[in-house]
Amino acid sequence: xxxNDDYLWDRTGEPDAELQELEEVLGxxxxxxxxxxxxxxxxxxxxxxxxxxxxxxxAVSLLVIALGVWLRIQHQRVAPPPHxxxxxxxxxxxxVANASPTLAEPKNEAPQPKREKNERRVHLNNKLTLAQxxxxxxxxxxxEELSPDQRAEAEAAKEQLRxxxxxxxxxxxxxxRKAVPAPNNTRFQHKVG
Amino acid sequence: MKPFFQNTLKLTxxxxxxxxxxSAASAQEPRxxxxxxxxxxxxxxxxxxxxxxxxxxxxTAKFLGNDPDDKEIKDLVSGxxxxxxxxxxxxxxxxxxxxxxDSIRTQLRQPGWAKILTFTSKKEGSxxxxxxxxxxxxxxxxLLALDPKELTIVNIVGxxxxxxxxxxxxxxxxxxxxxxxxxxxxxxx
Numbered sequence: 517x518x519x520n521d522d523y524l525w526d527r528t529g530e531p532d533a534e535l536q537e538l539e540e541v542l543g544x545x546x547x548x549x550x551x552x553x554x555x556x557x558x559x560x561x562x563x564x565x566x567x568x569x570x571x572x573x574x575a576v577s578l579l580v581i582a583l584g585v586w587l588r589i590q591h592q593r594v595a596p597p598p599h600x601x602x603x604x605x606x607x608x609x610x611x612v613a614n615a616s617p618t619l620a621e622p623k624n625e626a627p628q629p630k631r632e633k634n635e636r637r638v639h640l641n642n643k644l645t646l647a648q649x650x651x652x653x654x655x656x657x658x659x660e661e662l663s664p665d666q667r668a669e670a671e672a673a674k675e676q677l678r679x680x681x682x683x684x685x686x687x688x689x690x691x692x693r694k695a696v697p698a699p700n701n702t703r704f705q706h707k708v709g
Numbered sequence: 710m711k712p713f714f715q716n717t718l719k720l721t722x723x724x725x726x727x728x729x730x731x732s733a734a735s736a737q738e739p740r741x742x743x744x745x746x747x748x749x750x751x752x753x754x755x756x757x758x759x760x761x762x763x764x765x766x767x768x769t770a771k772f773l774g775n776d777p778d779d780k781e782i783k784d785l786v787s788g789x790x791x792x793x794x795x796x797x798x799x800x801x802x803x804x805x806x807x808x809x810x811d812s813i814r815t816q817l818r819q820p821g822w823a824k825i826l827t828f829t830s831k832k833e834g835s836x837x838x839x840x841x842x843x844x845x846x847x848x849x850x851x852l853l854a855l856d857p858k859e860l861t862i863v864n865i866v867g868x869x870x871x872x873x874x875x876x877x878x879x880x881x882x883x884x885x886x887x888x889x890x891x892x893x894x895x896x897x898x
Contacts, residue, residue: 673769674772677759680863681792684850684852687863688838690828691837694833
């Protein structure tokens with residue numbers, strides 16, 4: 517077994533046949549220089565450019581939807597403005613009313629009789645729900661064409677408004693007469709409209 | 710897809726902040742929700758429920774004539790967006806509790822409302838007046854009057870003129886309501 521192993525060190529000397537065979541078999545796996553090619557699945561850089569834009573678009577659309585919902589809610593809270601035609605009607609009605617007061621408000625012919633002084637309270641009987649039952653969005657016919665029922669409804673609404681203002685005024689006066697203004701809020705005392 | 714979600718989240722945060730600000734702004738609403746007190750109508754002997762919204766106010770204003778009383782009302786309601794009043798009169802005392810009014814008080818504790826007047830008496834109950842202001846202008850008024858036998862809630866939405874409103878009592882050919890107990894002689898208008 518006197519074997520010269522120089523071939524193993526520097527490939528000089530007599531090579532071993534078995535060794536050569538191994539070299540041939542494993543040689544197919546040795547490093548072979550070749551240009552770098554990127555796998556197709558790695559080419560995603562170009563697509564990523566769209567992500568920020570998509571994100572912005574998503575956020576903007578979220579905002580727009582939210583704004584739309586908010587505006588809708590706000591719009592529902594506020595009573596819808598009268599229709600143009602109705603506006604015109606009202607304007608013309610007002611002008612008629614101004615021109616001929618007799619058409620406008622059939623004045624209460626006789627002034628309402630004053631209640632007796634010893635009457636301490638106005639009877640707040642009957643639950644007033646007229647405001648809810650009145651047609652809100654129906655164009656109002658000109659006054660001179662109002663049916664007796666409509667006129668009665670309008671008069672009742674007016675009375676309802678008066679009653680509301682009277683109650684508010686009475687309670688406010690009571691508070692003003694008796695109350696001590698809360699500190700730090702005196703600036704509101706003389707504020708008007 | 711991860712960066713997409715990250716970016717979306719980053720942008721959604723300020724959007725959420727904006728939404729919060731918007732909802733906070735809308736929370737400063739001078740209109741009170743007082744319909745949740747309707748159940749008291751069952752206990753009350755007399756009830757007054759007035760709901761006059763902006764549309765009805767405008768319509769009613771057109772029916773007001775030119776006599777001084779009507780003119781006064783016209784001036785007062787012009788620019789208003791609603792008047793809501795509830796009065797519950799009870800046969801006996803303590804038929805309603807302070808807890809019944811808590812829902813209203815909770816709304817009046819929200820930003821924008823400021824209590825300007827308070828009157829409390831064991832015999833005569835209490836009256837509280839609140840104002841909501843926006844840009845140094847009155848945008849709403851709320852009044853809570855708690856008598857032992859009567860509960861009154863008034864909510865006026867819009868730029869109400871307090872001096873004109875307080876002058877209205879005793880007008881319209883109807884005497885004062887004389888809510889105040891002492892029989893003081895008050896000069897008539």
